[in-house]
Amino acid sequence: MQVSLADLRIERPKIFTHGCPTRVVLDHVMSRWGVLVLLALSEGTLRWGELRREVDGISEKMLASTLRTLEADGIVVRTSYPEVPPRVEYSLSPLGEELMQRMLPLVGWVAEHAEGIVEQQP
Numbered sequence: 001m002q003v004s005l006a007d008l009r010i011e012r013p014k015i016f017t018h019g020c021p022t023r024v025v026l027d028h029v030m031s032r033w034g035v036l037v038l039l040a041l042s043e044g045t046l047r048w049g050e051l052r053r054e055v056d057g058i059s060e061k062m063l064a065s066t067l068r069t070l071e072a073d074g075i076v077v078r079t080s081y082p083e084v085p086p087r088v089e090y091s092l093s094p095l096g097e098e099l100m101q102r103m104l105p106l107v108g109w110v111a112e113h114a115e116g117i118v119e120q121q122p
Contacts, residue, residue, distance in 0.1 A: 028073055029099065033058055033066045038092070039107055041076065042100040045091040075099060 008015050016022050028034055033055065040046060040054040052063055067090060070076040075096040081087040092100060 025073065028069050029075070029103075031066070033062050034070065035103075035107070037063070037066050037070065038075070038096065038100060038103065041090060041092050041096070042104065045089050047087065047089055051090060070096070 005016065014020055016026070029038070036055045036058070037051065040051055046054065048063075051067075052058065052060065055063065058066075067076060067078065071078050074093055077091050077093045077096075079089045079091070081089075
């Protein structure tokens with residue numbers, strides 16, 4: 001599957017321009033923490049603490065904000081259980097699973113080439 005910006009703009013001329021919803025979604029999904037949270041959830045359902053440990057370096061505030069945003073976008077599902085103490089789990093929605101099928105090859109490419117790219121920097 002090969003797509004270019006020119007191909008996309010044939011059908012939707014304003015795609016990825018200022019004010020286009022595609023920019024909002026791209027910002028949510030491709031943000032520093034968005035990618036890492038989605039990557040962690042691609043392994044399966046996680047509770048808050050598990051997710052926080054899996055996404056090394058994220059603050060509680062950023063994790064809460066990122067999860068809230070991805071849930072509002074319909075990419076992450078939050079399931080709360082009426083227990084004491086409360087139990088909350090996070091997982092990918094079907095839309096999130098479809099997204100990660102496409103994003104995992106990119107993440108794999110980054111993992112494979114990151115050291116060589118960083119070594120070349122002055």
